[in-house]
Amino acid sequence: MNDPYLRRGLPAPVPMPDGLDAPFWAGLDEGRLLLQRCNACDGWQWGPEWCCHRCHSFDLRYEETLAEGVLYSHERVWHPVHPALQEQGPYVVVLVELPHAGGVRIVGNLLGDPLQPLTIGAPLAGVFEHHRDVDVPHTLLQWAAA
Amino acid sequence: MTERTLRGKVAVVGVAETEYYRWGKAPDPEFKLAIDAVLRACADAGIDPRDVDGFSSYSNDRSDASRLSAALGCHQLSFAAMQWGGGGGGGSGAVANAAAAIATGQAECVVVFRALAQGQFGRFGQGPRVKTVSGAAAHTLPYGLMSAAQMFAMKVNRFMHDHGVRQEALRAISLASYTHAQHNPRAVMYGRPLDADTYDASRWIVEPFHLFDCCQENDGAAAMVLVAAERARDFPHPPCYVLAAVSGSQHRSGAPVHNTPEYASSSFTTVAPRLYDMARLGPADVDVLQSYENFTGGVLMSIVEHGFCQPDEVNDFLTVDNLLAPSGRLPLNTSGGNLAECYMHGLGLNIEAVRQIRGHSTSPVPGAEVALVASGPMVTPVSSSIFGSEATL
Numbered sequence: 144m145n146d147p148y149l150r151r152g153l154p155a156p157v158p159m160p161d162g163l164d165a166p167f168w169a170g171l172d173e174g175r176l177l178l179q180r181c182n183a184c185d186g187w188q189w190g191p192e193w194c195c196h197r198c199h200s201f202d203l204r205y206e207e208t209l210a211e212g213v214l215y216s217h218e219r220v221w222h223p224v225h226p227a228l229q230e231q232g233p234y235v236v237v238l239v240e241l242p243h244a245g246g247v248r249i250v251g252n253l254l255g256d257p258l259q260p261l262t263i264g265a266p267l268a269g270v271f272e273h274h275r276d277v278d279v280p281h282t283l284l285q286w287a288a289a
Numbered sequence: 290m291t292e293r294t295l296r297g298k299v300a301v302v303g304v305a306e307t308e309y310y311r312w313g314k315a316p317d318p319e320f321k322l323a324i325d326a327v328l329r330a331c332a333d334a335g336i337d338p339r340d341v342d343g344f345s346s347y348s349n350d351r352s353d354a355s356r357l358s359a360a361l362g363c364h365q366l367s368f369a370a371m372q373w374g375g376g377g378g379g380g381s382g383a384v385a386n387a388a389a390a391i392a393t394g395q396a397e398c399v400v401v402f403r404a405l406a407q408g409q410f411g412r413f414g415q416g417p418r419v420k421t422v423s424g425a426a427a428h429t430l431p432y433g434l435m436s437a438a439q440m441f442a443m444k445v446n447r448f449m450h451d452h453g454v455r456q457e458a459l460r461a462i463s464l465a466s467y468t469h470a471q472h473n474p475r476a477v478m479y480g481r482p483l484d485a486d487t488y489d490a491s492r493w494i495v496e497p498f499h500l501f502d503c504c505q506e507n508d509g510a511a512a513m514v515l516v517a518a519e520r521a522r523d524f525p526h527p528p529c530y531v532l533a534a535v536s537g538s539q540h541r542s543g544a545p546v547h548n549t550p551e552y553a554s555s556s557f558t559t560v561a562p563r564l565y566d567m568a569r570l571g572p573a574d575v576d577v578l579q580s581y582e583n584f585t586g587g588v589l590m591s592i593v594e595h596g597f598c599q600p601d602e603v604n605d606f607l608t609v610d611n612l613l614a615p616s617g618r619l620p621l622n623t624s625g626g627n628l629a630e631c632y633m634h635g636l637g638l639n640i641e642a643v644r645q646i647r648g649h650s651t652s653p654v655p656g657a658e659v660a661l662v663a664s665g666p667m668v669t670p671v672s673s674s675i676f677g678s679e680a681t682l
Contacts, residue, residue, distance in 0.1 A: 154421055157421045158423060189546060215447065216443045221492065222438075225433070250429045250434055263447070281431075
């Protein structure tokens with residue numbers, strides 16, 4: 144793979160032991176964005192929960208949605224708080240609103256120049272960043288200007 | 290039906306803290322610091338520590354109430370409570386729990402305390418050194434979003450964008466804390482003044498937070514002694530009454546992965562109205578504000594959500610002159626607060642509120658009768674309290 148956005152050595156995400164978010168991570172590995180949706184009221188929700196916060200149904204599914212979003216908020220990080228990031232330099236974390244999934248939000252990095260202008264409301268496209276050749280293989284969902 | 294309220298039913302009669310240290314500099318372990326703070330607060334109240342029959346804390350304090358009670362030889366333990374939630378969100382919630390216990394006859398003399406030795410147990414400002422992560426953190430930490438500053442900058446950036454807030458508003462909050470700390474010998478930043486140029490030149494931690502927008506990491510402990518209002522005049526210092534203390538947060542504040550609906554918020558939008566209702570007061574009645582600074586942006590939103598100014602007035606309202614004792618429009622964090630006195634998880638702010646009412650602050654607001662404390666913005670639950678002099682009853 145190409146170099147990941149952030150230096151290697153950060154903790155790798157693994158599914159919750161109770162399995163609640165396992166389909167999400169499995170989806171990312173296949174290059175698909177799967178989020179929770181209620182079979183009873185059709186509402187989307189994220190993060191995952193055991194029941195629908197709107198109608199309290201336990202009948203939830205994971206449904207594929209488009210990895211297209213809008214920049215909801217952002218931050219440029221300068222001070223590293225993890226050894227893996229000591230030589231990283233500034234990086235950008237974004238909160239992305241997903242209009243195709245009821246407006247739920249998801250966290251990722253914004254690819255490209257870390258000093259690029261950050262504009263709330265800007266359209267973003269998802270980029271699946273596969274970490275396959277590591278001890279704990281996983282996939283992150285990153286974002287780029289659309 | 291009797292009115293359901295804490296207003297005027299409980300008083301703070303003792304307050305104290307250990308010496309405050311930079312993280313890792315305390316000569317004592319955390320539990321010893323906790324004992325020391327409780328003993329000092331009891332001394333301030335002029336009571337025998339063995340008469341303490343309750344303990345109330347927050348943020349998963351490690352100093353177990355039963356162990357404290359045993360270590361101090363207390364005659365009995367009547368009440369032991371821990372407020373849910375992390376950060377400093379429980380600072381006033383722990384006061385509320387203690388006051389509720391006393392007001393309902395569950396306990397007679399409850400100590401609210403917080404002990405925190407980051408040197409002994411790990412710094413709050415560092416990310417976790419683990420190989421894998423699961424749960425809500427798995428959806429943020431691998432993206433380099435792992436410290437409190439990083440969690441909250443995202444909210445503050447959105448708020449600043451929505452309301453056109455300038456960096457100078459954050460700077461004013463920081464400068465107010467550092468200015469007040471120069472009068473407070475207890476403050477870790479005593480003798481280390483800050484000016485606007487130094488603030489502007491300081492490094493970014495995470496935008497919009499410069500170094501001086503961020504709380505310290507400290508070691509120490511602090512404690513307050515609460516009793517029923519009927520007894521409040523029997524102690525050495527002027528009584529300071531709890532006029533209100535409430536906790537909580539708005540609809541789905543705890544929605545994971547930054548999905549809380551009211552995102553750009555300090556979480557006080559439902560808490561503050563309940564606070565004022567209980568106190569039968571409004572923002573115009575508040576003489577001095579202690580507002581928890583994990584980061585200055587949280588203070589900014591707390592000030593708005595407690596009704597001291599409208600969101601679009603922030604740039605005009607948050608000036609250094611407005612925030613300084615003795616004569617600013619809203620003297621803020623008059624001990625130096627978490628930024629410049631000590632990050633004792635905000636309990637120092639409650640203590641400073643009491644000192645203002647007593648007239649014992651090192652940056653006194655003349656004639657202060659009503660002091661408000663906003664604890665732990667942006668987490669859930671948060672909490673707020675209002676303390677008042679006898680004249681406010």
